[in-house]
Amino acid sequence: MATMTCIEDLRGRARRRVPKMFFDYAEAGSYAEETLRANRTDLERIKLRQRILVDVSQRDLATTIIGEKVPLPLALGPVGLTGMQHRDGEIAACRAAQAAGIPFTLSTMSVCSIEDVASSVDKPFWFQLYVMKDRGFVRSLVERAAAAKCSALMLTIDLQVLGQRHCDVRNGLSVPPEIKIRNVIDIATKPRWALGMLMGKRKTFGNLAGYARAGTDVSSLASWISTQFDPALSWRDVEWIRSLWPGKLILKGVLDVDDARIAATTGASTLVVSNHGGRQLDGAPSSISALPKIADAVGNEIEVMFDGGIRSGQDLMRALALGARSCLIGRAYIYGLAAGGQSGVAQAIEFIRKELDVTMALCGVNSVGEIGRQVLASG
Numbered sequence: 581m582a583t584m585t586c587i588e589d590l591r592g593r594a595r596r597r598v599p600k601m602f603f604d605y606a607e608a609g610s611y612a613e614e615t616l617r618a619n620r621t622d623l624e625r626i627k628l629r630q631r632i633l634v635d636v637s638q639r640d641l642a643t644t645i646i647g648e649k650v651p652l653p654l655a656l657g658p659v660g661l662t663g664m665q666h667r668d669g670e671i672a673a674c675r676a677a678q679a680a681g682i683p684f685t686l687s688t689m690s691v692c693s694i695e696d697v698a699s700s701v702d703k704p705f706w707f708q709l710y711v712m713k714d715r716g717f718v719r720s721l722v723e724r725a726a727a728a729k730c731s732a733l734m735l736t737i738d739l740q741v742l743g744q745r746h747c748d749v750r751n752g753l754s755v756p757p758e759i760k761i762r763n764v765i766d767i768a769t770k771p772r773w774a775l776g777m778l779m780g781k782r783k784t785f786g787n788l789a790g791y792a793r794a795g796t797d798v799s800s801l802a803s804w805i806s807t808q809f810d811p812a813l814s815w816r817d818v819e820w821i822r823s824l825w826p827g828k829l830i831l832k833g834v835l836d837v838d839d840a841r842i843a844a845t846t847g848a849s850t851l852v853v854s855n856h857g858g859r860q861l862d863g864a865p866s867s868i869s870a871l872p873k874i875a876d877a878v879g880n881e882i883e884v885m886f887d888g889g890i891r892s893g894q895d896l897m898r899a900l901a902l903g904a905r906s907c908l909i910g911r912a913y914i915y916g917l918a919a920g921g922q923s924g925v926a927q928a929i930e931f932i933r934k935e936l937d938v939t940m941a942l943c944g945v946n947s948v949g950e951i952g953r954q955v956l957a958s959g
């Protein structure tokens with residue numbers, strides 16, 4: 581079997597192993613995918629500054645994220661339907677993250693439920709919350725996250741309405757896949773995935789199943805979800821969530837300086853500069869282009885995390901240089917998961933760790949705290 585050397589290799593293997601419907605779901609951005617592409621091209625445009633003959637023999641990648649000690653400034657972000665990329669995908673990804681000593685975030689839209697994951701791993705994980713119209717359901721999710729001893733709540737605030745991904749419409753994305761000739765043929769060519777799925781714990785939205793008002797069958801769950809995102813969501817709801825969750829709160833999906841200033845007054849520990857991986861407002865700026873302005877404006881008041889387009893340790897370095905204290909990855913670990921389950925996620929994390937380590941050395945820095953704009957060729 582081919583040796584994996586980087587995230588792109590894992591992506592290639594993921595494409596071969598996972599049914600097209602789910603590979604496309606992970607890969608895609610909304611509408612014309614301008615923002616999705618900008619996330620990558622704007623990162624690639626940032627050049628790093630090579631320094632020579634600096635003693636870099638004492639390199640240390642360790643830092644803290646929301647006060648939690650981590651061996652590198654990285655966490656796994658929330659990704660819906662992770663459990664459709666690989667059997668019990670959320671559990672596998674969480675185990676890989678915990679073995680690497682970094683946080684894992686479970687999505688509201690996960691396949692394995694909060695309780696499934698909590699009972700399968702050793703340490704606390706983070707829970708990502710979508711505020712649905714049904715506030716009773718939201719409250720129950722927050723209570724379940726607290727009962728499962730989640731160490732942070734990540735509130736996603738950039739999804740009041742859903743951006744469309746054309747491929748999901750064309751592929752007829754459904755969970756589990758509908759029995760259509762096209763899907764059957766596709767799945768028949770992915771026997772490893774199909775066998776794994778048959779043995780997995782769950783095959784639908786684990787956190788929502790059994791919720792009385794949502795119904796239990798898949799199609800009523802899916803239609804309930806699509807009507808549940810709340811266009812009326814406002815900063816007042818953030819206050820309400822704050823009152824329900826006294827623990828660490830992370831606000832994910834900030835792309836504008838004015839919004840960042842408000843976020844910094846909410847009592848949240850952290851904000852994530854993010855455009856949802858190019859899956860929401862198409863035409864929005866890349867995450868990396870928004871980062872320095874936000875970090876300059878509020879970086880002293882609230883911890884700033886970043887996501888969008890990170891596929892390597894070099895990308896991580898670029899984001900740290902522009903003011904992020906740490907980063908989330910989405911697709912980079914999903915490729916690993918789809919390619920090889922828990923060990924594929926472990927590989928993805930390890931690729932990025934090693935790349936960051938070498939990049940720090942070649943830029944002449946020994947610690948994450950030293951990384952600033954001086955590591956960029958453009959200053």
Ligand SMILES: Cc1cc2nc3c(=O)[nH]c(=O)nc-3n(C[C@H](O)[C@H](O)[C@H](O)COP(=O)(O)O)c2cc1C
Pocket residue numbers: 605606607619657658659660687688689708736832854855856857858859887888889890908909910911912
């Ligand atoms: C397939 C997929 C599903 C996602 N699902 C969620 C989700 O349920 N909740 C959320 O807050 N963000 C979700 N995101 C956004 C990610 O948390 C993250 O912001 C994004 O993936 C970062 O970009 P990257 O994939 O280029 O690293 C999803 C992203 C992808 C690719």
